[in-house]
């Protein structure tokens with residue numbers, strides 16, 4: 077702590093340090109996920125995931141008709157990934173494990189020798205460089221075999237996920253101390269079933285999203301309890317879930333009620349059962365779902381009920397709060413003559429209109445408009461609703477369709493978001509212990525293919541070895557990590573020289 081403080085003093089004027097410096101305990105990381113980087117979709121005994129199946133059967137669903145068959149080739153190039161993490165000076169490297177690579181049968185009946193070895197090599201290589209692995213168990217690449225049995229709409233999935241989690245904890249728990257069970261349930265359930273843009277591409281908005289929500293929460297909770305009972309006493313690690321939250325702010329006081337319902341529908345549905353003191357679904361969501369279910373002629377709510385036992389099983393299953401933040405929207409009530417058919421959540425959206433914040437800067441793809449203040453607002457919304465949390469930003473990142481190595485806009489994006497984190501810590505008293513930039517390198521961005529670039533490192537996808545090249549933002553980020561301050565002047569003045 078003292079050393080970092082002195083370092084700050086050397087770099088910053090004294091009066092700026094308190095506000096501008098990260099606490100010495102604050103950790104910096106960068107994130108990726110298995111399908112987006114690994115490639116080698118069909119090597120050894122690996123079974124197809126829902127993304128392999130979806131892309132090979134419906135290639136037109138991807139903007140540039142690309143796929144993750146090779147991606148960044150990290151299955152073969154992982155030593156370069158470790159080297160990049162080391163060069164940046166990362167505390168954490170967040171990656172995910174491919175379920176069908178580790179368990180080719182989907183069930184824990186068979187562990188792949190090669191799959192197991194790959195993650196052993198990656199974890200050991202990181203630790204050798206002093207980089208802590210932050211491991212996600214599920215970042216969307218479900219074994220296709222389990223999808224054939226209903227996927228997340230089948231309640232049994234929670235058992236199969238718990239079995240998988242048990243295997244992963246038993247294999248790597250001695251070395252991995254930070255775990256995310258499931259990444260962005262809202263994308264897994266809502267973005268899939270509401271209109272089907274993501275694998276498995278099932279468009280079933282009536283019950284799909286809600287069956288999925290319950291199963292995902294039960295799966296997370298069962299995995300959490302397995303770790304808590306069997307592995308925590310041995311390894312003393314921590315487990316949570318990572319949720320994506322788009323900050324919704326009311327445009328006027330008159331729009332507060334609809335804004336709150338949008339928040340509870342979109343995010344409270346996933347957060348309240350786990351993080352609130354009482355557990356269970358958010359009460360306003362239950363009322364809303366009862367009402368629209370009855371109006372639609374359903375004999376019971378489309379939102380599955382949670383029994384007392386289930387509420388207790390899910391409640392409190394976290395050791396920290398994983399937050400993915402990219403963007404925000406202003407919400408206002410729709411006027412009588414206005415309907416919004418843009419998004420699948422038609423019921424809510426016919427009553428609410430979502431606008432980009434006037435101060436936000438353009439994003440690419442378009443939904444990713446940048447509004448850094450929204451990060452601080454989200455953190456305060458979380459604290460207000462669920463009490464003080466130990467928060468880590470598990471994802472936040474800038475994407476562009478420019479391949480440029482001189483990515484000054486990315487530097488500005490990172491600086492502005494980190495500034496909001498500093499304000500949250502120093503002005504609001506929030507407990508935030510880390511930040512993971514998305515992404516370490518350019519990778520396969522789902523339905524947008526390889527067009528958007530998120531990376532601190534550029535990846536040449538035409539090169540057989542997927543050559544990685546550092547962007548200026550990687551120098552800036554490693555400067556932030558070393559100096560524990562966000563000042564980008566040195567880098568921006570460079571930009572003025574070259575522009």
Ligand SMILES: *[C@@H]1O[C@H](CO)[C@@H](O)[C@H](O)[C@H]1NC(C)=O
Pocket residue numbers: 118145146
């Ligand atoms: C693996 O998939 C690639 C296409 O991505 C194909 O060219 C290759 O033949 C496949 N290998 C095996 C062993 O099936």
Ligand SMILES: *[C@@H]1O[C@H](CO)[C@@H](O)[C@H](O)[C@H]1NC(C)=O
Pocket residue numbers: 411413414
């Ligand atoms: C809807 O009504 C408002 C006034 O209430 C008007 O300004 C707007 O142009 C109308 N929009 C459409 C699409 O008719």
Ligand SMILES: *[C@@H]1O[C@H](CO)[C@@H](O)[C@H](O)[C@H]1NC(C)=O
Pocket residue numbers: 433435449
């Ligand atoms: C927009 O930016 C202006 C000027 O920087 C600031 O005064 C205002 O509070 C911002 N509004 C929002 C909603 O962030």
